[in-house]
Amino acid sequence: MVSVSDAEAIILNLVQPLNSQRDTEIVDLLAADHRILATPVTSPLDFPHWDNSAMDGYAVRYKDVQDSNAEQPAILEIVEEIPAGYQPKSTIQPGQAARIFTGAVMPTGADTVIMQERTRQEANHVLILAAPTKSQEFVRQKASFYQADTQLLPAGIQLKAQEIAVLAAAQCPRLNVYRRPRVAIFSTGDELVTLEKPLQPGQIVDSNQYALATLVRESGAEPLLLGIVKDDPVALQETMNYAINNADIVISSGGVSVGDYDYVDQILESLKAKIHIRTVEMRPGKPLTVATFPPQIVGVQSFTPVQQPTLYFGLPGNPAAVLVTFWRFVQPAIRKLSGLAEGWEPAFLKVRSHDELRSDGKRETYIWGRLHLVDGVYEFHKAGGSHSSGNLINLAQTNALAVLPIGTTLISPQQEVQVLQVSNS
Ligand SMILES: Nc1nc2c(c(=O)[nH]1)N[C@H]1C(S)=C(S)[C@@H](COP(=O)(O)OP(=O)(O)OC[C@H]3O[C@@H](n4cnc5c(N)ncnc54)[C@H](O)[C@@H]3O)O[C@H]1N2
Numbered sequence: 182m183v184s185v186s187d188a189e190a191i192i193l194n195l196v197q198p199l200n201s202q203r204d205t206e207i208v209d210l211l212a213a214d215h216r217i218l219a220t221p222v223t224s225p226l227d228f229p230h231w232d233n234s235a236m237d238g239y240a241v242r243y244k245d246v247q248d249s250n251a252e253q254p255a256i257l258e259i260v261e262e263i264p265a266g267y268q269p270k271s272t273i274q275p276g277q278a279a280r281i282f283t284g285a286v287m288p289t290g291a292d293t294v295i296m297q298e299r300t301r302q303e304a305n306h307v308l309i310l311a312a313p314t315k316s317q318e319f320v321r322q323k324a325s326f327y328q329a330d331t332q333l334l335p336a337g338i339q340l341k342a343q344e345i346a347v348l349a350a351a352q353c354p355r356l357n358v359y360r361r362p363r364v365a366i367f368s369t370g371d372e373l374v375t376l377e378k379p380l381q382p383g384q385i386v387d388s389n390q391y392a393l394a395t396l397v398r399e400s401g402a403e404p405l406l407l408g409i410v411k412d413d414p415v416a417l418q419e420t421m422n423y424a425i426n427n428a429d430i431v432i433s434s435g436g437v438s439v440g441d442y443d444y445v446d447q448i449l450e451s452l453k454a455k456i457h458i459r460t461v462e463m464r465p466g467k468p469l470t471v472a473t474f475p476p477q478i479v480g481v482q483s484f485t486p487v488q489q490p491t492l493y494f495g496l497p498g499n500p501a502a503v504l505v506t507f508w509r510f511v512q513p514a515i516r517k518l519s520g521l522a523e524g525w526e527p528a529f530l531k532v533r534s535h536d537e538l539r540s541d542g543k544r545e546t547y548i549w550g551r552l553h554l555v556d557g558v559y560e561f562h563k564a565g566g567s568h569s570s571g572n573l574i575n576l577a578q579t580n581a582l583a584v585l586p587i588g589t590t591l592i593s594p595q596q597e598v599q600v601l602q603v604s605n606s
């Protein structure tokens with residue numbers, strides 16, 4: 182049995198990120214949200230592209246207006262009007278100004294902008310009623326945000342609205358991003374049926390397949406759904422063999438405990454997988470198999486030419502155990518594999534618990550619930566109902582897991598607890 186932190190380290194060590202040369206594709210900028218940039222981006226453009234005005238007002242020479250005030254205003258001749266999008270024609274001489282608007286190009290000769298609220302226009306002259314605090318005031322200097330031909334965005338970042346906007350401004354209509362990792366998913370169990378089937382005695386719906394498909398997609402990967410496999414060694418071997426030949430990561434659920442029909446580890450061994458983890462000191466999620474298939478046994482029909490080991494997660498069958506072990510171990514593995522340069526490890530928050538939380542103290546215990554914002558501070562509320570790992574009903578509407586380390590049997594209300602936030606809503 183390995184500790185949760187050792188299991189995390191073992192798993193993340195086994196993951197080799199996708200290759201920035203081979204494992205990439207070109208996507209349109211508008212389809213690039215949440216994708217991971219595979220090559221750094223540079224731009225030949227400076228930002229701003231030219232000195233421009235930050236205000237609607239007047240472009241002036243600082244020297245002309247530095248002592249100006251309402252009693253003794255500088256009076257400047259307006260020689261040009263410069264809206265945004267125009268190239269100024271004149272050079273501002275001493276005693277002159279240009280009417281200018283936000284975003285418009287600064288005329289040569291001028292170095293400062295006076296916002297129009299501090300001026301009064303009389304015919305073709307402007308009176309400067311207050312001196313600027315400094316030269317260059319309200320001028321956005323060329324290249325002050327970004328200097329051309331330096332790195333604009335590094336590889337390995339996930340593209341969100343902020344980055345997409347930068348890439349649009351830099352005129353990048355298409356981008357080189359990492360392909361989505363492919364994750365094969367199947368469920369094991371004679372009791373499982375698909376959701377449209379009427380239930381016979383002893384049968385339940387294969388809900389894990391749905392949970393895992395959603396989790397995989399949320400993690401930025403592409404699920405390959407292989408359905409339900411009977412507790413039958415031949416069928417299992419066939420599906421496993423197909424899965425490891427067609428995915429970067431394989432996730433099965435069920436069949437990893439010690440029961441007579443729990444065949445997963447046995448088949449992995451017969452397929453010459455290297456088993457790295459069989460049990461973890463956590464609740465739920467104790468039986469958890471992590472294995473790798475070395476690249477040479479990945480068959481000729483491999484969907485990628487990539488010579489990297491396929492990572493296999495045999496998650497326990499209990500629905501709560503599937504979600505918890507996915508969040509704790511599989512999601513970070515997918516995120517590391519996907520090319521993200523950093524930030525794939527789960528991030529824990531320290532928050533106040535609203536409720537009493539209990540554990541037997543023998544295994545690291547994950548208790549599901551909800552983070553609530555109370556006066557701007559997060560508070561953990563334990564989900565009502567049974568915390569059996571066979572119960573999936575009260576997992577609905579949760580967004581966090583409180584973590585009680587080994588040796589901790591009680592967290593009292595208002596006491597702090599470590600929490601893993603598993604979704605933003
Ligand atoms: N003697 C012992 N028995 C068990 C132990 C143990 O240490 N000694 N560990 C328990 C723990 S903890 C867990 S977790 C489970 C893990 O069991 P398996 O991974 O072998 O999974 P199954 O036996 O196949 O199923 C367990 C449970 O989950 C339901 N299930 C399975 N697949 C699905 C699915 N796709 N969708 C919904 N529900 C599913 C299944 O019907 C069972 O109720 O073992 C304990 N036993």
Ligand code: MOO
Pocket residue numbers: 463464465466467468497499501502570571
């Ligand atoms: O480790 Mo199990 O997941 O408690 O039911």
Ligand SMILES: [Mg+2]
Pocket residue numbers: 435436437438439440442443
């Ligand atoms: Mg079992």
